[in-house]
Amino acid sequence: MKIDLSLIGMEKGRQYETIITTRNDDGSKNAAPIGVICAGNDKIINRIFKGSRTLENIMREREFTVNITHDPELFTTPIIGKLPQDSFNEDYSLKSIEAYFKCEVISLTEAIKQSDPIKKKDEAIVIKSRVSELTINRKTKALNGQFDTL
Ligand SMILES: Cc1cc2nc3c(=O)[nH]c(=O)nc-3n(C[C@H](O)[C@H](O)[C@H](O)COP(=O)(O)O)c2cc1C
16 A cells, blocks of 8 residues: 555644654663654654664664654653553554554764754754555544754
C-alpha cells in the first residue's frame, strides 16, 4: 500500500509533536517526545540534539518508530522517568496508540544553531527518513507543533 501521511493529518512543511520509540543497544525500548516535520507523503525530517538516547539509537539502528498520540502523559513521562517496558508492543509501537509509522534513515546531517529557544548554542543532527509502514489503529490527526526547534 502506498504510504500517505496526510491520512493522519500531516501536511508537507508543517511540524508535529510525536513520541519516537527506538531500540537501545541492550535490546530494551526507549521513548521520547520529538518533533517531526512532514517532508512529503512518505518523508519526514527530525532535528535531534546530541546527547539524547534517541539520537544515539537512530544513528546505530538507522530505523525508528513514530507514535501519534494526543495523550499528554506520554509527552511528560518519558522525560521525567522512563516508560516501563510493558508500555511497548513487540514492534516498538506504544500500547493503545492511535497511529504509528516506521521510518528508515535516508541521511544524517550535522546542524548547529546559536540561538536555539530550547538549548542555547548546541549541536544537533538533522535526520531525513523514509516512512516504510503506516498503521492507523483509530482515526486521528497528528498533534500540531507549537514548539519550533528548527
Ligand atoms: C513536546 C516536546 C518536543 C520535543 N522535541 C524535541 C526535538 O524535536 N528534538 C530534540 O532533540 N528533543 C526534543 N524534545 C526533548 C526530548 O524529548 C528530551 O531531550 C528527551 O529527554 C530525550 O530523551 P532520550 O535521551 O531518551 O532520547 C522535545 C520534548 C518535548 C516535551
